[in-house]
Amino acid sequence: MKHINKIVGILILTILILISYLFISTHSIEKQISKSINDLFVHHVKEVSKNIEKFIKGYFKNNLYEKLKSDEKLREYLQNSLSLTAASPHNYVYILYRDKKGRYRYLLDGSNEDRGEFDQKLDVDQKSWDEVYYTTKDKVIIHKSSEFIYITYLRPIIIDSKVEGVIAVDFTSELPATISQILNSVKSIFNYIFLTFLALFLILLYQYILYLKTKKYAITDSLTQVYNRVYLRNFLENINPNNYAILMLDIDHFKNINDTYGHKAGDFILREFANILKTILREEDIIVRYGGEEFLVFLKKPENEKEILKVAERIRKTIENFSYEYENYQINITVSIGITLHPERFKTIKEAIKIADEMLYKAKRGGRNKVVWSKKENFIEITYKDIYFVKEAIDENRVVCYFQPIYNIKNNKIVKYEALVRLLDKNSDLIYPGAFLEKIVYTTIYNSLTKKVLNIIFEKIEKTKKNISVNLNLSDITDNMVFSIILKEIENNLALSKYLTIELLENESLTNQKELGKRLEQLKSYGVKVAIDDFGSGYSNFEIFRFLPIDILKIDGSLIKEIENSKISYSIVKSITLFAKDLDIDIVAEFVENEKILKILENLEITYAQGFYLGKPSKL
Amino acid sequence: MKKIVILLVLVINLIASVTKIEKEIYSTILKALFPQKKIIKIWVDNHHKKKLFRKINLVKLTNNYKNADILFVYNTKTLKDEKRDKAIIFVGKYTLLKDYQDRVIGGFFWQKGRPNIIFLRKNLEKFNITLPSNFEKYIEDRV
Numbered sequence: 001m002k003h004i005n006k007i008v009g010i011l012i013l014t015i016l017i018l019i020s021y022l023f024i025s026t027h028s029i030e031k032q033i034s035k036s037i038n039d040l041f042v043h044h045v046k047e048v049s050k051n052i053e054k055f056i057k058g059y060f061k062n063n064l065y066e067k068l069k070s071d072e073k074l075r076e077y078l079q080n081s082l083s084l085t086a087a088s089p090h091n092y093v094y095i096l097y098r099d100k101k102g103r104y105r106y107l108l109d110g111s112n113e114d115r116g117e118f119d120q121k122l123d124v125d126q127k128s129w130d131e132v133y134y135t136t137k138d139k140v141i142i143h144k145s146s147e148f149i150y151i152t153y154l155r156p157i158i159i160d161s162k163v164e165g166v167i168a169v170d171f172t173s174e175l176p177a178t179i180s181q182i183l184n185s186v187k188s189i190f191n192y193i194f195l196t197f198l199a200l201f202l203i204l205l206y207q208y209i210l211y212l213k214t215k216k217y218a219i220t221d222s223l224t225q226v227y228n229r230v231y232l233r234n235f236l237e238n239i240n241p242n243n244y245a246i247l248m249l250d251i252d253h254f255k256n257i258n259d260t261y262g263h264k265a266g267d268f269i270l271r272e273f274a275n276i277l278k279t280i281l282r283e284e285d286i287i288v289r290y291g292g293e294e295f296l297v298f299l300k301k302p303e304n305e306k307e308i309l310k311v312a313e314r315i316r317k318t319i320e321n322f323s324y325e326y327e328n329y330q331i332n333i334t335v336s337i338g339i340t341l342h343p344e345r346f347k348t349i350k351e352a353i354k355i356a357d358e359m360l361y362k363a364k365r366g367g368r369n370k371v372v373w374s375k376k377e378n379f380i381e382i383t384y385k386d387i388y389f390v391k392e393a394i395d396e397n398r399v400v401c402y403f404q405p406i407y408n409i410k411n412n413k414i415v416k417y418e419a420l421v422r423l424l425d426k427n428s429d430l431i432y433p434g435a436f437l438e439k440i441v442y443t444t445i446y447n448s449l450t451k452k453v454l455n456i457i458f459e460k461i462e463k464t465k466k467n468i469s470v471n472l473n474l475s476d477i478t479d480n481m482v483f484s485i486i487l488k489e490i491e492n493n494l495a496l497s498k499y500l501t502i503e504l505l506e507n508e509s510l511t512n513q514k515e516l517g518k519r520l521e522q523l524k525s526y527g528v529k530v531a532i533d534d535f536g537s538g539y540s541n542f543e544i545f546r547f548l549p550i551d552i553l554k555i556d557g558s559l560i561k562e563i564e565n566s567k568i569s570y571s572i573v574k575s576i577t578l579f580a581k582d583l584d585i586d587i588v589a590e591f592v593e594n595e596k597i598l599k600i601l602e603n604l605e606i607t608y609a610q611g612f613y614l615g616k617p618s619k620l
Numbered sequence: 621m622k623k624i625v626i627l628l629v630l631v632i633n634l635i636a637s638v639t640k641i642e643k644e645i646y647s648t649i650l651k652a653l654f655p656q657k658k659i660i661k662i663w664v665d666n667h668h669k670k671k672l673f674r675k676i677n678l679v680k681l682t683n684n685y686k687n688a689d690i691l692f693v694y695n696t697k698t699l700k701d702e703k704r705d706k707a708i709i710f711v712g713k714y715t716l717l718k719d720y721q722d723r724v725i726g727g728f729f730w731q732k733g734r735p736n737i738i739f740l741r742k743n744l745e746k747f748n749i750t751l752p753s754n755f756e757k758y759i760e761d762r763v
Contacts, residue, residue: 092732103757114732120714121760123736150733170732 082110224274334369469501498527557591663688
């Protein structure tokens with residue numbers, strides 16, 4: 001397409017150049033013709049004036065003026081003879097002499113009209129006539145008006161080395177005017193062609209402007225007037241990752257604004273937010289509306305990375321300090337920002353964007369209104385392949401769940417199964433979560449996987465009517481997106497939700513416990529049980545029991561594994577058990593690998609246990 | 621037909637340029653004849669020329685030749701009227717200049733497509749008119 005446009009452009013340009021060349025040529029042709037005609041006439045007149053000189057000299061040996069003054073008949077005869085040469089195109093043929101005062105007067109006038117009398121003064125172009133008089137050389141004087149050429153040919157009559165008079169032949173020609181008229185018709189054709197081209201050019205220009213407008217419209221987000229994803233696609237194809245840092249921004253609790261003040265208010269906030277970004281950022285920075293309330297900024301890289309963080313912090317602070325006025329409401333918002341400082345360190349720009357997205361998630365989970373950047377960009381070995389492997393598996397239904405039984409060790413009966421996610425590769429080999437879960441945890445693919453796993457579990461519950469637990473992170477509950485997916489799945493399966501247990505893992509320090517508690521209560525209202533997983537390690541904190549409605553406590557497997565050999569582990573498990581019993585919370589011990597461990601657990605009066613000794617994960 | 625059109629164009633152009641030249645020449649002549657006057661009253665016996673003189677700033681046309689500073693004459697009939705003997709007369713034809721050279725101070729006419737000006741010394745003196753030095757080349761003793 002681009003080549004066709006180029007060829008058409010070159011073709012039009014060539015035609016224009018050729019037409020212009022022809023147009024200019026007609027001008028020069030006209031000049032050449034006029035010149036040739038003039039030269040022809042001048043040459044002819046030169047010959048005529050030579051003959052006149054010869055003719056006059058035949059009658060006079062000297063003193064031309066005196067002889068003509070005294071002989072009127074001779075004057076008459078000579079004038080009549082001269083008049084024979086005054087036929088068209090020679091309008092006037094006459095001879096003037098120069099008197100003592102330097103004025104030119106008639107000796108003879110052979111003109112058939114407007115004839116001057118002998119000795120009558122004629123006001124001529126003094127300078128040119130004097131030149132002929134003194135140089136004794138012929139001279140052509142061309143008087144030009146628009147298309148009218150009037151030429152005077154002067155030739156001195158020299159007798160005895162003395163100029164006795166000057167022969168003058170005035171002539172005009174209609175021929176150049178006629179030619180000019182004919183060529184004018186040709187020029188008119190060219191003018192029409194030029195006009196046609198001009199019209200064509202204007203149409204093309206209009207079309208081009210229209211195209212640019214349409215293009216701009218196509219690549220601009222209509223609400224915020226920043227670029228949209230269409231532009232982003234094209235931009236990413238041509239981007240030099242060395243030139244930019246990537247900022248992923250997301251307005252915090254945007255859903256609340258829509259819910260509280262309405263969508264118009266939400267739109268207003270988005271517009272204002274984009275405007276603030278425009279004022280803070282420079283012309284060379286690229287702002288893209290990436291999703292609903294998500295913006296992507298490609299920041300033209302400054303010399304040091306501190307500057308990037310300064311810009312991001314400035315954005316965060318400006319947004320935080322700005323108060324939006326909407327229909328008498330004061331709306332305050334905050335923004336979370338994730339940054340990839342060095343996109344060039346990744347295999348693809350998409351991976352770099354993904355990292356910014358991950359950092360944004362971290363900012364969100366870290367309490368929002370934060371700027372987070374990766375300090376390990378050099379060491380992140382996430383590949384697009386990994387992410388898309390999971391995506392493909394979801395799309396192609398290659399997500400499976402294996403179920404590990406949880407026993408009541410008092411009556412040796414299975415009370416529940418823990419669902420454990422696996423992926424099947426294209427050869428139907430199992431891929432374990434360790435290989436992919438961490439890599440997708442801050443991506444939308446994680447959300448899709450969560451949805452898929454819940455689907456599988458509810459299908460299984462429907463079929464078997466068995467209690468099944470599913471592993472989730474506490475941050476999944478605090479994350480609006482993930483929580484809404486969980487909630488939707490549970491609401492779609494209300495009759496089955498009493499069979500579901502959610503095992504929560506404290507994967508990071510908790511913020512906003514109040515909201516978290518509220519959300520868990522909401523889940524519990526549907527009959528869902530809440531378990532705290534891997535308690536006694538990592539982020540474990542007894543305080544969570546103060547504000548979270550916990551039904552079950554699962555003791556961390558690393559403690560159970562060492563319970564027979566480590567006094568400390570044993571003491572911790574014992575303390576947790578006493579604490580849980582005191583709160584009337586059920587206890588599950590994981591990683592029961594042998595009978596010895598099982599006996600210890602029985603002695604500690606732990607009711608539930610799971611592990612390879614009791615049952616490996618399998619299909620249900 | 622084409623030739624007629626071309627000729628017509630040429631004639632129109634020519635008339636336009638001739639009128640312009642004539643206006644300038646008459647204006648120069650009048651300033652030279654009456655350097656002190658801010659308004660020069662003139663009497664003209666030709667309807668077409670009246671239009672031309674109206675275009676000259678310092679000219680005021682009059683219908684009464686007695687009030688006029690100068691008469692511009694194009695008709696023999698005007699000169700035959702001896703009442704106008706004492707007036708300063710400037711003619712617009714060579715024949716008039718030649719035939720009435722004892723009375724007129726000068727003339728302006730076209731000869732071979734060239735504007736020609738002639739002042740007669742004797743008559744200039746008679747009316748005590750002194751022309752600027754650059755007019756000397758136009759002053760003749762006789763015609």
